[in-house]
Amino acid sequence: MRCMDVLTYGLDDAKLSTIAAAMPSKQCQVYNADCFTDLLATAAFAIIVDITQTSADDLSTLFDFYAEIGDFAETVILIGAATVPIELTGKIKCFSDFDEMADKLKYLLLAAHRRQKKSENFSATLSNAILILSHIRNTPGISTRALSDQLEISVRSVQRYIETLRVAGEWLEYDSELKGWKLSVGKSVLWGDF
Structure with a gap:
């Protein structure tokens, strides 16, 4: 999986097809995680979770993970009635159902993809500067x-x-x-x- 991908959890094939059709680039793929912890361990520019298919513990783990990070590059979208911790309000997008999100999906994924590319460009710039310093030092x-x-x-x-x-x-x-x-x-x- 690359950072040009969307990772989902708890979505059926029809919903996955809707997401695939809204992708901002042909290089982007949709992957449905079999295990909830894959959401935290796998790089993606967007994560879409149907919280009705998750346990309260898993959802708590997700919130704890992103609260600890603070500023994260990926876009996190929750489908279903969720009470997001105050420190994540505005950082995690919530929709009452898939249809509400589907209306905005193309825009959400395009914005998420652009945000990830900007983050990757910054990381590449920082990495190059550190490598140059390392070469000069050594x-x-x-x-x-x-x-x-x-x-x-x-x-x-x-x-x-x-x-x-x-x-x-x-x-x-x-x-x-x-x-x-x-x-x-x-x-x-x-x-x-x-």
């Missing part, structure tokens, strides 16, 4: 081109990430003798070397 004098090749991103992107790391407090400098990047004092703020 290989003083590494060139911009070598960083570009290792991360499979453009030279200009490497330069932007290095500038972002500098703004974040890293003391990065270009060493003309080594013809590459190094930490000014050989220590990283983000790695806690100070």
Whole structure:
């Protein structure tokens, strides 16, 4: 399963077909979880649960899980009469029945997909910056081109990430003798070397 998928629980084949027809992209798939805990353990951009098919303990576990996370990227949709904890109000969408949700489904899934893509882009950006810092820390004098090749991103992107790391407090400098990047004092703020 990828983050381009919708995970459901407690829905019949007709409802799954309705969801599949409303998907925002042909790469997106609908999966019906056999086990309620799969909802928490599997990546998806949206989770749709018929709470009439869940136990009170399972629903409590779901609420506890998302309350602990706080800001989560996936869209959680509950079908049925649910009393959502106050800290999750507005974060979890509730509908009294499937038909009420079906009227808004295409919009809900499109918004959820866009939100997930935005979250993934941020994660990729953060990941690239950390990888660049790691390479510079472990290989003083590494060139911009070598960083570009290792991360499979453009030279200009490497330069932007290095500038972002500098703004974040890293003391990065270009060493003309080594013809590459190094930490000014050989220590990283983000790695806690100070």
